[in-house]
Amino acid sequence: MRVPSKRASLKAGGFMKEKGMVTSVDGSSVTIVPLITDACLSCKNGCAKRGKPFTVSNPKSFDVSKGSIVRIGVAKNVQAVQGLVSLLFPFMAAVAGYFCASPIASLFGKSAGDGIKALCVLSFLLISAAIVFIISRKNPVVGKPEIVEVL
Numbered sequence: 402m403r404v405p406s407k408r409a410s411l412k413a414g415g416f417m418k419e420k421g422m423v424t425s426v427d428g429s430s431v432t433i434v435p436l437i438t439d440a441c442l443s444c445k446n447g448c449a450k451r452g453k454p455f456t457v458s459n460p461k462s463f464d465v466s467k468g469s470i471v472r473i474g475v476a477k478n479v480q481a482v483q484g485l486v487s488l489l490f491p492f493m494a495a496v497a498g499y500f501c502a503s504p505i506a507s508l509f510g511k512s513a514g515d516g517i518k519a520l521c522v523l524s525f526l527l528i529s530a531a532i533v534f535i536i537s538r539k540n541p542v543v544g545k546p547e548i549v550e551v552l
Contacts (some may be wrong), residue, residue, distance in 0.1 A: 498525030
């Protein structure tokens with residue numbers, strides 16, 4: 402029997418949900434440490450490994466304090482948009498690289514053969530993937546996780 406991973410488990414209400422422990426509260430912004438409880442499925446000691454702390458929003462104004470265990474989530478539609486952007490933008494850039502190979506090759510006085518076209522496709526793909534990576538790391542505000550339940 403296959404055990405689904407924590408990341409793949411979807412609960413009702415259109416949210417992917419994870420558990421976390423509150424480490425600090427600052428108005429509507431709450432810092433939590435995720436509890437990765439499925440790391441040792443056969444463990445009977447009740448311990449939970451912890452992940453890196455991150456900030457979540459509290460739009461429903463739940464009464465949380467340091468040490469509270471909460472369930473956090475991100476809406477599925479936000480995840481779908483993020484997935485489409487992270488996949489479609491590099492794909493479209495690779496297609497553009499194929500069509501831009503001839504003008505780029507003519508700048509250097511060469512004809513666009515298969516090697517130059519492949520080089521342009523890969524270059525455009527890697528540059529666009531790097532752009533998506535940099536933007537997602539510097540501006541992760543879109544689809545910020547939120548507290549959906551206090552346990």
